[in-house]
Amino acid sequence: MLDLVVKVAVNAAALVVAATYVPDVRLNPRDKLEDWVMIALIALIFALVNSYLRPVLRFLAMPVGFMTMGLVAFVINGAMLLVTAWLVNIQQVQDLLKSSFAFQVGGYPPTWGYAAIGAAVVASVVISVVATLLELVLLPRKVIGL
Numbered sequence: 001m002l003d004l005v006v007k008v009a010v011n012a013a014a015l016v017v018a019a020t021y022v023p024d025v026r027l028n029p030r031d032k033l034e035d036w037v038m039i040a041l042i043a044l045i046f047a048l049v050n051s052y053l054r055p056v057l058r059f060l061a062m063p064v065g066f067m068t069m070g071l072v073a074f075v076i077n078g079a080m081l082l083v084t085a086w087l088v089n090i091q092q093v094q095d096l097l098k099s100s101f102a103f104q105v106g107g108y109p110p111t112w113g114y115a116a117i118g119a120a121v122v123a124s125v126v127i128s129v130v131a132t133l134l135e136l137v138l139l140p141r142k143v144i145g146l
Helices: 002-021 033-052 054-060 062-067 072-088 091-097 114-137 139-143
Strands: 025-027 103-105
Touching: 002 025, 002 033, 002 114, 033 054, 033 072, 054 062, 054 072, 062 072, 072 103, 072 114, 103 114, 114 139
Parallel strands: none
Antiparallel strands: 025 103
16 A cells, blocks of 8 residues: 555656656646646546556557567556656546646647647656656665565
């Protein structure tokens, strides 16, 4: 359970960093508690999408991964970010959460195009770097058994 909480916190921090430094990623945290709860929910959705969908896509894209020497992994990570943006912005989810908080990557949703794909790939690289650095900082936690 603690691992899930840490993973969600790392994903939340990485998403905020990506939204800050990648121009086409829109995540507008203000200083309200509800916004930070929404960022935590987005990070949870992102963790679940990465846990369940990414292994299937990596297996299916394995032949292409061999041909491109692993570069397809960036596209898969970008696709996971776009799926997360789509899931967060579904109208039923917005109604359920009673929130108008939006998470957009390159204008997606509602606009789909090359800008969305490019922004998703760049943001996924930033998220991967930040998450890796944070995991390295938190590595002693696993060594001592927490």
